[in-house]
Amino acid sequence: MEHIIWDWNGTLFHDIDAVVGATNKVFAPYGLAPMDAEAFRAAYTRPIWVAYERMLGRPLHEGEWERLDQAFHDNYHELMHASELAADAIDCLNTWSESGRTQSLLSMWAHDRLVRKAAELGIDRYFSRIDGLGAGAPGGGKAEHMVAHIESLEVKPSRILVIGDSLDDAHAAEHVGASAVLYAGGMTSRADLAASGFPVVDSLSAAFAHAR
Template sequence: MKNNHVIWDWNGTLLDDFAITAQITADALAELGRPGVTPEMVREHYRRPLSEYFSALLGRTARPDELRHLGEAYERNYDPAMHGLPLAIDALDALSTLAERANQSLLSMAPHGQIEQLIEHHGLGSHFTLVEGFTGTGHPTKRQSLERHCETLDVNPRACWLIGDTVDDFAAAAPLGVRTALVTTGMQGRDALLATGAPVFDNLADAAEHILNA
């Protein structure tokens, strides 16, 4: 393998949490007078920034109080359930396969404390040279976070792959020279992922194999 580092996304990639994320969103939108949101609609409309995503699902511009309601609903319902969420069915196999020929790290925009708890819960710490979630204040983009992640690791971005589940993952990686493998297990559907031009896979094992053979 010509590349020696793989950076993993967490939610919807290594962690199989799409169903609960979609359900929390649908329930919160119903409370705002927008019932009937389906998982398919979530995948169709998901984007960053989240204000545009929620506005697309509402069918109008989301008000600040509505965005707060959606954020609070996620915090209220996700944390109590998160330890019961499974890893992707082939997560351990993919991690082990890549470990034979590459170092690996994890970068997430989810709260760092939450990521630390779940990494420990699933016993994944030994797989990663660095685990980073969101800390501090403000709203850094994933591109900014990814750039800092590579600097902290002291790795050349062009020697890295990112495995993720969203167009935002690709948009963060491409300007830095990080190549991306996208999987259809998370927040966005196949058509949106394919439109990036990045390779798209239905599971982590195939993504890992592609990286090894690149």
């Protein structure tokens, strides 16, 4: 492989506690019992509004998704300050950089916030490109964003490995002809990841076995 495309939330950035905490705050007025990480992973999918419908046990009403999404992000942006990079994230970024190969960051989080957070954590220098979401496109699938990201890299998709924590990451990689390995430390249950047929690892470092 020549290039790694990293996912952010739940992969490089270990924010599962912030995500679960924000989700619990959003659904408390609905009378839902607080979830732990495993209960959240059991319900999680993309697009996010499908996960919310699973949690509520019904379709969302007109305009309800937008309100829930805004409330989630308001709470998440308060809680995320306690989150840190995954335990071996820095070692992985260093190792790949020192190998002379390239890496980039593609996230479904807001672009401006993503760029600022990567700089704040001192890791922006590792990436040849950082892409997050622009305004007006939250919660959907990653495939179309992967297409645009890869077109900007000038690397053949067959020489790219995507490392992420959700089936959406793997399907986006598959959509463009890249390889994928899934990390079980994020938003999706290990059972769901394993059932997909894609390689699953329990640490970011272990993903390098697939990159080599």
